[in-house]
Amino acid sequence: MGILDGKVALITGALGGQGLEEASLFAREGASLILTDVRKDAELPNEIVNSKHMLLTHDVSDEASWAENVLRGQKQFSRIDILINNAGVYRPASLADTDAALFDYHYRVNQLGVFLGMRAVLPVMRANGGGSIINIASGAGAKGTNGLFAYSTTKWAVRGMTRSAARELAPMGIRVNALLPGLIDTPMVAIFPKERNSEFVNRVPLGRIGVSRDVANAALFLACDASSYITGTELPVDGGYLA
Ligand SMILES: NC(=O)c1ccc[n+]([C@@H]2O[C@H](COP(=O)([O-])OP(=O)(O)OC[C@H]3O[C@@H](n4cnc5c(N)ncnc54)[C@H](O)[C@@H]3O)[C@@H](O)[C@H]2O)c1
Numbered sequence: 001m002g003i004l005d006g007k008v009a010l011i012t013g014a015l016g017g018q019g020l021e022e023a024s025l026f027a028r029e030g031a032s033l034i035l036t037d038v039r040k041d042a043e044l045p046n047e048i049v050n051s052k053h054m055l056l057t058h059d060v061s062d063e064a065s066w067a068e069n070v071l072r073g074q075k076q077f078s079r080i081d082i083l084i085n086n087a088g089v090y091r092p093a094s095l096a097d098t099d100a101a102l103f104d105y106h107y108r109v110n111q112l113g114v115f116l117g118m119r120a121v122l123p124v125m126r127a128n129g130g131g132s133i134i135n136i137a138s139g140a141g142a143k144g145t146n147g148l149f150a151y152s153t154t155k156w157a158v159r160g161m162t163r164s165a166a167r168e169l170a171p172m173g174i175r176v177n178a179l180l181p182g183l184i185d186t187p188m189v190a191i192f193p194k195e196r197n198s199e200f201v202n203r204v205p206l207g208r209i210g211v212s213r214d215v216a217n218a219a220l221f222l223a224c225d226a227s228s229y230i231t232g233t234e235l236p237v238d239g240g241y242l243a
Contacts (some may be wrong), residue, residue: 002030003224008077010034010070012060012117013087015042017186018136021212022084022219027051029220034073034080036060037087052077060087060113066120080124082223085114085135085158090188095149103150110154111161118165118176130173134222135162136215137178139238159234166232175231177222182238184210205240 009026013019014035023035027047035048036058044055054076056069073080089109093102114135125131140148141155159178166176183189183200197209218237221227236242 002028003220003226004082005030007081007223008032008034008073008079009082009084009223010036010073010080010121011084011086012036012058012113013038014055015039016086017188018181018184018212018215019084019086020045021216022086023048023053025213025216025220026082026223027053029224031082031223032077034069034077036069060085060117061108063116063120066116070120070124074124079128080121081128081131083117083121083125083131083133084219084223085117085133087113088136088188090148090151092147092151092191093149094147098149103153106150106154110151111157114158115161118161118169122169122172122174125169125174126172131175132223132227133165133169133174133176134219135176135178137162137180137234139180139182139236139242142180142234142236142242162234163232170231175222175227177227177231178234179215179218179222180234180236180238180242181215182210182236182241184212184215184237186212203241204238205243208239210237210239 009031011019014023015037024045024047033053036056038059058069059065135158137158138155140152145152162176162178215237
């Protein structure tokens, strides 16, 4: 018996570091998976290959792409119980070095994409009688940061949308929560030299950078019925960095 037996989860950015780990864990816990990513190259681990799943090409900033993929998922599995708005982009730049195009790039994927996702699954979850939406924000959206101007702006917005949506959707039995990962070892942060990450560890009370499994475990908790009285909250997964 898995914690997510009978549940259907849609995970965006599912071919990235955290998305793939969440998909693998959710598959082991019995969920059926609608995995989406703008990337097409996919090497899926066995637990996903052996699970009920579908892999769809999807740009989260495109409204029509959301409509099409939610419909395809619904046709295949009849319902959607869990949405993880995980897809994200990260191009570090200071305010002075951020032009309108770079700002818009982050806005469209990290912020507009989350809004479109919540709105696209809403009628399906309402028809199910409820659901759980998990928005992946960031510690960079909870603290002023240097050199991540557009990125951190969008992650602050994800926290705001999470709280407003939690209030609006609670009467429909839909819970909406945010995860705030700290530095997690994925391809997203591989752009930095290893020394930078080592230096960052000195500021993390638990003394290590995170791994995708840390975030996946927290996502599993927010996705499953064990968190049925939790909505509108923000859970840092950061080794105590924001404490
Ligand atoms: N890695 C970290 O340190 C860290 C820290 C805090 C928050 N986050 C957030 O966690 C989430 C997952 O990031 P990750 O670390 O796994 O990075 P990643 O780069 O490994 O994965 C991101 C995935 O999103 C996909 N994606 C990008 N643009 C997309 C689009 N327009 N439509 C659909 N998919 C798209 C990419 O193809 C990729 O597979 C992101 O929202 C990120 O901002 C990451």
